[in-house]
Amino acid sequence: MRAGYVRQLMSGVYSMLPLALRVRAKVAQIIREEMDAIGCQEFLLPAIHPADLWRKSGRWDLIGAEMFRLKDRRDVDLCLGMTHEEVFAVLAGELESYRQLPQAWYQVQTKFRDEPRPKSGVLRTREFTMKDAYTFDIDDAGLDAAFEKQRGAYVKIFKRLGFDAVQVEASSGLMGGSDSVEFMVRAEYGEDTVVYSSQCGYAANLEKATSRLDAVTDEAPPGAPEKFPTPGVRTIDALVKSGAPADRQIKTMVYLIDDAPVLVLMRGDHQVQAQKLMDHAGTEDIRAAGPEEIRGLLGADPGSLGAVGVTDIPVWADMALRGRTNLFTGANEDDFHFSGVDVERDIVVERWLDLREVVAGQPCPECGEPLELFDAIESGHIFKLGRRYAEALGATVMDADGKEQVITMGSYGIGVERNMAAIVEASHDEHGIVWPTAVAPYHVVLTLVGNDNGAATTAEAVYEQLKAMDVEVLFDDRDERPGVKFADAELIGVPYRVTIGPRGLAAGTVELSTRATGESTDLDVDGAAAAVAERVRADLAGA
Numbered sequence: 001m002r003a004g005y006v007r008q009l010m011s012g013v014y015s016m017l018p019l020a021l022r023v024r025a026k027v028a029q030i031i032r033e034e035m036d037a038i039g040c041q042e043f044l045l046p047a048i049h050p051a052d053l054w055r056k057s058g059r060w061d062l063i064g065a066e067m068f069r070l071k072d073r074r075d076v077d078l079c080l081g082m083t084h085e086e087v088f089a090v091l092a093g094e095l096e097s098y099r100q101l102p103q104a105w106y107q108v109q110t111k112f113r114d115e116p117r118p119k120s121g122v123l124r125t126r127e128f129t130m131k132d133a134y135t136f137d138i139d140d141a142g143l144d145a146a147f148e149k150q151r152g153a154y155v156k157i158f159k160r161l162g163f164d165a166v167q168v169e170a171s172s173g174l175m176g177g178s179d180s181v182e183f184m185v186r187a188e189y190g191e192d193t194v195v196y197s198s199q200c201g202y203a204a205n206l207e208k209a210t211s212r213l214d215a216v217t218d219e220a221p222p223g224a225p226e227k228f229p230t231p232g233v234r235t236i237d238a239l240v241k242s243g244a245p246a247d248r249q250i251k252t253m254v255y256l257i258d259d260a261p262v263l264v265l266m267r268g269d270h271q272v273q274a275q276k277l278m279d280h281a282g283t284e285d286i287r288a289a290g291p292e293e294i295r296g297l298l299g300a301d302p303g304s305l306g307a308v309g310v311t312d313i314p315v316w317a318d319m320a321l322r323g324r325t326n327l328f329t330g331a332n333e334d335d336f337h338f339s340g341v342d343v344e345r346d347i348v349v350e351r352w353l354d355l356r357e358v359v360a361g362q363p364c365p366e367c368g369e370p371l372e373l374f375d376a377i378e379s380g381h382i383f384k385l386g387r388r389y390a391e392a393l394g395a396t397v398m399d400a401d402g403k404e405q406v407i408t409m410g411s412y413g414i415g416v417e418r419n420m421a422a423i424v425e426a427s428h429d430e431h432g433i434v435w436p437t438a439v440a441p442y443h444v445v446l447t448l449v450g451n452d453n454g455a456a457t458t459a460e461a462v463y464e465q466l467k468a469m470d471v472e473v474l475f476d477d478r479d480e481r482p483g484v485k486f487a488d489a490e491l492i493g494v495p496y497r498v499t500i501g502p503r504g505l506a507a508g509t510v511e512l513s514t515r516a517t518g519e520s521t522d523l524d525v526d527g528a529a530a531a532v533a534e535r536v537r538a539d540l541a542g543a
Helices: 018-037 051-057 085-092 140-161 236-241 274-281 291-298 388-393 416-426 452-468 482-492 502-506 528-542
Strands: 006-010 013-016 048-050 069-071 077-080 103-112 127-137 166-169 180-186 192-196 203-205 226-229 250-257 260-267 286-288 315-318 327-330 336-341 351-353 372-386 396-398 404-406 408-415 444-448 473-476 496-500 509-514 520-524
Touching (some): 018 103, 018 127, 018 140, 048 051, 085 103, 085 388, 103 140, 140 180, 140 408, 140 416, 180 192, 180 203, 180 416, 372 388, 372 416, 408 416, 444 482, 452 502, 473 482, 496 502
Parallel strands (some): 166 203, 315 351
Antiparallel strands (some): 127 408, 166 180, 180 372, 192 203, 250 260, 327 336, 372 408, 396 404, 496 509, 509 520
16 A cells, blocks of 8 residues: 555455556466466456356355345346356357367456455455466366366466465365365465474365364263253353363354254364365355254253254264263253263264364374464465366267266466465565565666766666666656655565666766665666666576
């Protein structure tokens, strides 16, 4: 905002100003070059979609308020595209033979998502630009190969953008499919949390991560659960004070999933991970039941709930409770709990699931060493979609045996403005932004200080020389104090500053300053442009 890159129009919607537009174009160009390098072809698909496409894929009803929906003058249901699996699958339906596969298509297009809580500037917005690519193959082996090719391209993209992105296991969410990998950039104010093992390299988004469960040996339970009074006890901690350790309690929560009640059971010292629950449910239409709804279902208030003897409401239990005995839980009667609960004997569990949210220090599922957590920004996400969208929208080809075969798809996304923000978060200091040369709005800012000794004439000459050498140069010839000009150059983050003024010219030199290091050196006036151009070319070659 201070550097003049963006302005907020309303919540989650930003205008890109000239400096930002230059950076955005360079980020998009790097993405395009790496997509083209692996054989992708660029498309441009509509941003407005007919609802029928989304109904065929099942996502019209699956997606909630995040989708912008509207009607045209003929009263036809439409939506603004959050993503383009459906539209690309329709185009893939024009393919006829396995001989036309594999295909790899992409676009750089505006997306819309009615975020409930837009935040972090251009990181989480309601209107944004994304590169979304899609691959089409005859079988799973082809999809696997395409997925790895895209993964390799993403590694190159992020290296060129100036940061190392950690690959992590991720939730596929409403996209569906199997393998899902996010590319994460460490950032102090990142919106995501990565669970990581420095010992073996295990990495996963907190929404997907799991940890190793230590073996637990419980005492044998009594022949049946035993009810005991717990007046005023409504929390895990309060029950702990009554002699029930948190790791021996069963926490019972009531959710409404597509308006149908489900009991979710967790160990008392564990928290449910909302995205995991959503993934297992296969819908975003999930909410915690309210107190009156809970009392109507179970006859007790929150804090006294349990699943012992419940047979008319589905029960989903976290894997940490499997095989556990002699536990404590609510009795579905205010001010009473059960002890001596044997989970598999006393509770009818419909589904055993991994629902736990991992916390730092728990053992890694692969190596057993303590897990670390760090904040990060999601810079890219790739999925193996499989046949869901192709089957729903009729994308089939004839295979080598003349039989109709549903195409298998992959989906690969990178947010353009999101990566601009990720670069800034990963590369800044107390003075402002520090852009890598490959994406900086300009390579050099030429700062004129005073106009004695022909400074203006020399500055004009160096400016023209730099342009002739394909160096992108911003000429700061404003009538401002040197300190103001220097501060502005640091704020906007241009990689190099060439300062031309009477004092240096008296000695036959100009000053070259490097934004990333703060180092300055004097260059001979006659060779200054060539020396700066060489620096820039070296940076770009390294990217």
